[in-house]
């Protein structure tokens with residue numbers, strides 16, 4: 550069958566201009582499937598992102614930036630905490646993404662003893678003015694990484710990278726003066742934090 554003979558069996562749309570007729574070819578099945586597929590996909594997409602708890606663009610953007618900032622921070626590395634000066638550590642307090650990472654580590658590893666908001670429990674209250682081992686950033690970093698084994702504070706230096714210890718210290722500093730409910734009674738010396 551030639552192409553013309555084939556076409557003569559296809560119904561026309563009834564449109565004819567200067568003897569040229571418009572054939573009414575059916576839409577190919579694969580194209581139809583693609584079309585219905587987009588509808589199904591759109592419904593899923595809508596429910597996940599608009600109705601369900603799919604992340605917003607802003608959330609995804611913040612997460613990506615936080616990951617990048619932290620990756621760069623870790624990559625910058627080679628600054629053993631023993632050598633990080635008080636000045637270096639204080640500069641980190643401005644870094645929101647670092648504090649958030651510290652908060653996550655705190656919830657995972659420290660909250661069981663120091664309370665979910667640092668109010669204290671088995672370990673001391675980390676939100677008040679009283680400090681047993683000092684409140685300077687360098688001192689807090691040292692306490693976290695070396696621990697106080699005879700008093701039940703584990704050493705975290707082998708669990709965390711140096712920078713992760715810094716992140717947790719940044720988070721702890723952000724708790725200062727937060728007056729959480731049910732605080733543990735003060736222990737140690739009163740230290741004024743500048």
Ligand code: HEC
Nearest residue numbers: 658659662671672673680681682683692693697700701702
């Ligand atoms: C098993 C319980 C426990 C866990 C887990 C724990 N700590 Fe402690 N922590 C203690 C105890 C107990 C002390 C008090 C040590 C002392 O009396 O000298 C302490 C003391 C401290 C201090 C010094 C407080 C001060 O007043 O000088 C800091 C800072 C601290 N912990 C941070 C952390 C961080 C950060 C984590 C998680 C990475 C953590 N701790 C996990 C029990 C714990």
